Amino acid sequence: MNLEQYQKSLVQGIYHKEDNALELGFPRDRFQMYRSFIHGHYQSALTKMFPRLSELRKIPWIQWSQEYYQDYPPHAYELNDLAKNFHEFMNKKYEVGEVKDYEVELVQYELTEFQVFRAPFEVEKDSLSLQLNPTLAVLEFAYDIPGWVYHWEREGQALQGEPVREKTLLAIARNPETELPVFTKLPLMDYIMIKMLESVKLSEDLFIESIQKESEGILSLEDIQAKINNLKKQWIVL
Amino acid sequence: MIEYLGIGVGLRRPHFHTVLENKKDVDWFELVSENFMGFGGRPRAVITELHRKKVPMVCHGLGLSLGSSDQLNHQYLAELKNLIEFVDAPWFSDHLCLSSAKEIQFHDLLPVLKTEESLNIIVNKINQLAKVIDHPFAFENISYYMESSHNTMSELEFIQELLKQTQSYMLLDINNVYVNAMNFGFDAKEFLKAIPAERVVQIHLAGHDDSGEVIIDTHGAQVPHPVWKLYQWYLEHTGKKISTLIEWDHNIPDYDTLNKQAKMAKEIINKVFS
Numbered sequence: 001m002n003l004e005q006y007q008k009s010l011v012q013g014i015y016h017k018e019d020n021a022l023e024l025g026f027p028r029d030r031f032q033m034y035r036s037f038i039h040g041h042y043q044s045a046l047t048k049m050f051p052r053l054s055e056l057r058k059i060p061w062i063q064w065s066q067e068y069y070q071d072y073p074p075h076a077y078e079l080n081d082l083a084k085n086f087h088e089f090m091n092k093k094y095e096v097g098e099v100k101d102y103e104v105e106l107v108q109y110e111l112t113e114f115q116v117f118r119a120p121f122e123v124e125k126d127s128l129s130l131q132l133n134p135t136l137a138v139l140e141f142a143y144d145i146p147g148w149v150y151h152w153e154r155e156g157q158a159l160q161g162e163p164v165r166e167k168t169l170l171a172i173a174r175n176p177e178t179e180l181p182v183f184t185k186l187p188l189m190d191y192i193m194i195k196m197l198e199s200v201k202l203s204e205d206l207f208i209e210s211i212q213k214e215s216e217g218i219l220s221l222e223d224i225q226a227k228i229n230n231l232k233k234q235w236i237v238l
Numbered sequence: 239m240i241e242y243l244g245i246g247v248g249l250r251r252p253h254f255h256t257v258l259e260n261k262k263d264v265d266w267f268e269l270v271s272e273n274f275m276g277f278g279g280r281p282r283a284v285i286t287e288l289h290r291k292k293v294p295m296v297c298h299g300l301g302l303s304l305g306s307s308d309q310l311n312h313q314y315l316a317e318l319k320n321l322i323e324f325v326d327a328p329w330f331s332d333h334l335c336l337s338s339a340k341e342i343q344f345h346d347l348l349p350v351l352k353t354e355e356s357l358n359i360i361v362n363k364i365n366q367l368a369k370v371i372d373h374p375f376a377f378e379n380i381s382y383y384m385e386s387s388h389n390t391m392s393e394l395e396f397i398q399e400l401l402k403q404t405q406s407y408m409l410l411d412i413n414n415v416y417v418n419a420m421n422f423g424f425d426a427k428e429f430l431k432a433i434p435a436e437r438v439v440q441i442h443l444a445g446h447d448d449s450g451e452v453i454i455d456t457h458g459a460q461v462p463h464p465v466w467k468l469y470q471w472y473l474e475h476t477g478k479k480i481s482t483l484i485e486w487d488h489n490i491p492d493y494d495t496l497n498k499q500a501k502m503a504k505e506i507i508n509k510v511f512s
């Protein structure tokens with residue numbers, strides 16, 4: 001057997017459960033042992049990344065992780081990267097009616113929390129313009145996912161029930177002092193301000209001026225300053 | 239000549255706070271490369287601080303997949319090189335295994351095919367690696383639970399050839415030698431005697447689970463008595479102080495428990511070389 005055949009058979013046997021141990025020259029029971037080790041790592045990594053969804057849907061969770069394992073064998077060396085297609089996987093399940101739309105949003109919430117937690121924190125030094133936190137992610141939900149999560153976390157219980165259907169804008173950014181993600185539900189105007197900061201670099205004064213124009217004078221300079229201060233307090237703006 | 243670092247433990251997230259305060263009997267740390275490559279935040283802050291305090295750190299990876307015919311991944315190498323240079327690792331290591339093949343990850347260490355073809359591929363990869371990363375490299379012997387009937391060489395012959403045909407060093411995992419010797423019925427001491435000791439730059443000691451029909455290398459328990467004995471015998475046999483690391487990757491205990499294991503290794507070294 002050459003190396004090419006050996007590798008192909010390993011991938012087939014591990015991820016697609018082909019019974020090819022004998023072709024690989026391995027005892028069947030031992031090859032099965034490797035399969036279950038690998039699937040076990042995969043499932044526990046996935047459970048760690050989606051602690052709430054895996055509790056909420058305990059019964060299908062094992063089945064889903066098995067299906068996902070076969071449909072999306074990981075390509076990245078970082079074990080944590082294996083979750084990156086899970087949103088797409090759940091979306092497909094939603095399209096065929098196997099999961100609820102808010103469950104897909106919960107996946108997005110948990111995945112983003114995880115990504116923000118580990119994102120590199122690199123800022124422009126000595127910049128005179130307002131800077132967004134480099135770890136910032138902004139999400140748009142049709143449901144109040146953060147409200148649902150906080151409620152059950154405050155109760156000290158696993159997530160249950162359903163979220164309220166309510167359009168929600170959420171910012172997640174890592175506090176560089178505590179290294180923990182900070183969650184902020186955004187009013188529409190704050191969301192617009194963040195989007196503006198994503199596209200232009202402005203000093204604080206110029207930014208305040210252009211926001212005032214944008215709001216057609218509805219917001220006073222003080223209102224805008226208060227908003228910026230709040231975004232800073234929430235580590236969205238540095 | 240690679241320096242002797244003393245006794246180290248793996249640098250794990252639950253211990254970040256403790257090691258910055260007081261690393262106790264531990265002389266150096268081993269970083270799982272992939273847990274620090276490309277990461278910002280706390281992991282980067284902790285290694286920056288340890289480096290500032292001049293604590294040696296060695297990078298131990300899982301991602302090279304030496305035994306596969308896939309090309310070395312450039313982005314991976316660039317990030318690895320960056321980390322190795324950042325901590326100024328005295329050497330770096332990875333496993334003699336397939337951790338991926340056909341660009342699909344196993345997230346486990348599968349045994350290499352032990353044939354001439356496979357050997358040549360690994361020799362080439364190690365030589366390429368030396369061109370990209372200017373720090374000494376060591377490969378580690380893994381524990382395995384299946385041997386392909388297509389192999390044309392034993393593990394020992396394969397390792398000896400690799401050491402002959404490359405400049406690579408070896409990270410000798412004494413627990414893995416013990417586990418494989420028990421599972422496949424060979425003599426661990428004969429195996430260890432046949433490895434050129436001048437090429438062994440580091441030793442791994444770890445726990446295993448021997449409650450079933452196969453001994454499983456778990457990295458999730460204290461180093462068992464027979465492994466301590468084999469370690470002591472090896473140091474006496476080679477007469478060489480070798481940097482030693484306690485591996486504990488699952489069910490990670492509190493730092494004091496880990497520190498006690500490091501202390502035991504230190505006592506053995508002191509006894510052998512007193």
Ligand SMILES: [Fe+2]
Nearest residue numbers: 378411442485
């Ligand atoms: Fe090891």
